[in-house]
Amino acid sequence: MFNLAAEGGESGHNPIIPIGQEIVVGTIAFAVLCFVLMKFVFPRMEQTFQARVDAIEGGIKRAEAAQAEANQLLEQYRAQLAEARTDAAKIRDDARADAEGIRQDILAKAREESDRVIQAGKDQLAAERATIVRELRAEVGTIAVDLASKIVGESLADEARRKGTVDRFLSGLESTGAR
Numbered sequence: 001m002f003n004l005a006a007e008g009g010e011s012g013h014n015p016i017i018p019i020g021q022e023i024v025v026g027t028i029a030f031a032v033l034c035f036v037l038m039k040f041v042f043p044r045m046e047q048t049f050q051a052r053v054d055a056i057e058g059g060i061k062r063a064e065a066a067q068a069e070a071n072q073l074l075e076q077y078r079a080q081l082a083e084a085r086t087d088a089a090k091i092r093d094d095a096r097a098d099a100e101g102i103r104q105d106i107l108a109k110a111r112e113e114s115d116r117v118i119q120a121g122k123d124q125l126a127a128e129r130a131t132i133v134r135e136l137r138a139e140v141g142t143i144a145v146d147l148a149s150k151i152v153g154e155s156l157a158d159e160a161r162r163k164g165t166v167d168r169f170l171s172g173l174e175s176t177g178a179r
Helices: 020-152 159-178
Strands: none
Touching: 020 159
C-alpha cells in the first residue's frame, strides 16, 4: 500500500514533481492567461479604477468647491450681519436724537404755553383790578359824599362839586397809601 507507484506499473515517477509535458502545457496556459489578463482584463480594471479615482477626486473637488462657496456665503452673511447691526445702531441713535429733539420742542412749547397762560392770567387780574378799583372809587365816592354831607351838614348833591370833592378825597387816599 505504501508503494503505489510500484504496484501501478509505472516507472518510478515521483508524484510531487510534475512531468515535463505538464510543465510545458502549464507554462503555455499560464502565458495565455497572463496575455488575456494583460490585454483585456487589466485595462478594463484600470479604466474602472481610474473612473473611481476620478469620481472620488471629482467628489473631493466638488466638496472643496462647495466648502469654499459656503465659506464665501458665510463671510457675506457675517458682513451683512455686521452692516445690519451698524445700521440698527445708527437708526437707534437717530431715533434717540429725534426723541430728544421732540422732547425739547414739547418742553419749549409747554414753557411758551405756560408763559402765555400766566401772562393771560396777569392781564385778566390787572383788568379785574382796574374794574374793581373803578367800582370801588365810585362806591367810595358815593359813600364819601354821603359821609361828608352828614359831617358838613350841607348837601353835596351838585355833580360838579361832588366830582371834585370825591377826586380830591381819593387822591389824598392814594398818596397816603403810597407812602
